[in-house]
Amino acid sequence: MGDSGNAPCLRRVEAFPVTVEGREVICLRDPSGVTDAVLTVSRPAVEILALLDGTRSLLDVQADIMRRHGTLVPRDQLEALVETLDRHFFLEGPRLEAERVRLATAFRDSRIRRAAHAGKAYNSDAEALRRDLDALFEPPEGPGPVGPRDVAVLRGLIAPHIDFSRGGPAYAWAYKAVGEALDVDCFIVFGTAHGGLDGLPFAATPKPYDTPFGPLPVDDEVLEALARRAPGDLFAAELAHRAEHSIEFQAVCLRYLHRDGREVRIVPLLTSFVHECLARGLNPAGEPAVAGVLDALQETMATVPRRYCLVAGADLAHIGPWFGDATPVSRAQLARIESEDRTLLSVVARGDVDGFFAAVARDGDSRRICGLSPIYALLRTLPAAEGRLLHYGQWPDPQGTVTFASVAFVEDAP
Numbered sequence: 001m002g003d004s005g006n007a008p009c010l011r012r013v014e015a016f017p018v019t020v021e022g023r024e025v026i027c028l029r030d031p032s033g034v035t036d037a038v039l040t041v042s043r044p045a046v047e048i049l050a051l052l053d054g055t056r057s058l059l060d061v062q063a064d065i066m067r068r069h070g071t072l073v074p075r076d077q078l079e080a081l082v083e084t085l086d087r088h089f090f091l092e093g094p095r096l097e098a099e100r101v102r103l104a105t106a107f108r109d110s111r112i113r114r115a116a117h118a119g120k121a122y123n124s125d126a127e128a129l130r131r132d133l134d135a136l137f138e139p140p141e142g143p144g145p146v147g148p149r150d151v152a153v154l155r156g157l158i159a160p161h162i163d164f165s166r167g168g169p170a171y172a173w174a175y176k177a178v179g180e181a182l183d184v185d186c187f188i189v190f191g192t193a194h195g196g197l198d199g200l201p202f203a204a205t206p207k208p209y210d211t212p213f214g215p216l217p218v219d220d221e222v223l224e225a226l227a228r229r230a231p232g233d234l235f236a237a238e239l240a241h242r243a244e245h246s247i248e249f250q251a252v253c254l255r256y257l258h259r260d261g262r263e264v265r266i267v268p269l270l271t272s273f274v275h276e277c278l279a280r281g282l283n284p285a286g287e288p289a290v291a292g293v294l295d296a297l298q299e300t301m302a303t304v305p306r307r308y309c310l311v312a313g314a315d316l317a318h319i320g321p322w323f324g325d326a327t328p329v330s331r332a333q334l335a336r337i338e339s340e341d342r343t344l345l346s347v348v349a350r351g352d353v354d355g356f357f358a359a360v361a362r363d364g365d366s367r368r369i370c371g372l373s374p375i376y377a378l379l380r381t382l383p384a385a386e387g388r389l390l391h392y393g394q395w396p397d398p399q400g401t402v403t404f405a406s407v408a409f410v411e412d413a414p
Contacts, residue, residue, distance in 0.1 A: 011090060058082070122163070222306065229299055231296075241270060244270060249313060251266065277290075341392065356379055385411045386411065
């Protein structure tokens with residue numbers, strides 16, 4: 001590696017502190033899913049990582065650290081760090097680009113969207129997974145088994161996208177509502193695109209979502225009608241579906257409920273626009289790329305006959321050092337966060353999309369709500385229906401607390 005020519009550039013990654021054997025280290029993780037690797041570095045090394053911005057050679061990095069601290073970082077240590085980052089696809093460059101091309105080609109050539117998190121976030125064996133999901137329904141945390149179908153029409157559902165092991169009962173409360181409502185033909189599933197969509201607000205895929213229970217097919221007629229009406233190319237950022245879990249977990253739950261062979265289809269739409277609007281001081285209601293797709297979806301639902309249900313795979317607050325806060329989460333903070341979450345959920349239950357965005361904008365999304373775009377899209381598209389909070393939960397890790405909820409929007413059958 002030449003001193004003058006090669007300037008390593010760390011790509012966009014997530015960084016969060018953890019304690020390993022009494023020593024605090026920083027973990028690096030790829031939100032886009034190019035690599036599953038999680039690398040750990042010491043706190044002092046974080047300053048070096050910040051200098052790997054594509055403008056400095058390793059000689060420049062050495063000189064920068066020397067000016068700041070009067071310490072020479074050995075060249076071989078820097079080279080070893082850069083080689084490790086590059087080997088695991090954490091650096092921009094030819095190795096990363098080749099891997100992106102390989103993954104994109106494999107995704108494009110596959111007839112299905114593989115179950116990317118099977119065997120990692122949940123059991124890949126269908127029978128074992130069935131037992132795991134059955135257990136989520138057990139009281140006292142769970143709602144009890146799915147009962148007989150009612151006359152209620154389920155118009156919308158908010159469910160978590162945290163992993164089953166941490167948010168499990170909330171999934172059970174949400175999908176019990178699905179199991180007990182009148183049959184739905186088509187679920188429009190909005191998911192959080194954690195790695196973003198390259199500036200686009202939505203990304204669709206026609207690929208069936210595979211699960212250990214078998215694939216969950218896409219409603220091609222609905223998706224094609226939506227794509228014709230929507231502005232822009234709904235499939236331009238389709239690759240984001242490859243490793244994103246927010247829709248995958250909903251697909252697993254839907255396929256679990258329909259193991260008996262009942263026909264059910266989805267339209268999977270990853271979303272990423274509310275945080276972008278907040279950062280630019282804009283309202284999504286005035287953004288043509290957002291409003292155009294959601295208007296197109298409403299028109300499609302009005303003209304392509306189905307029994308529809310809108311689903312938002314959405315978590316709520318993310319607080320603590322893992323997410324950038326200076327101190328661990330206290331019990332007092334947990335209580336405050338719950339109060340703030342429930343206040344916001346009361347606005348959501350009213351179906352008030354403008355009130356929802358205004359509430360988030362007022363506090364600058366201080367709780368780092370992960371499901372803003374799916375919830376907004378659901379509320380903006382939802383027919384008139386009464387919302388009911390079924391379950392509220394917290395994963396109260398002092399280093400990184402995540403909150404989530406299950407909300408069902410129902411109306412009586414005509």
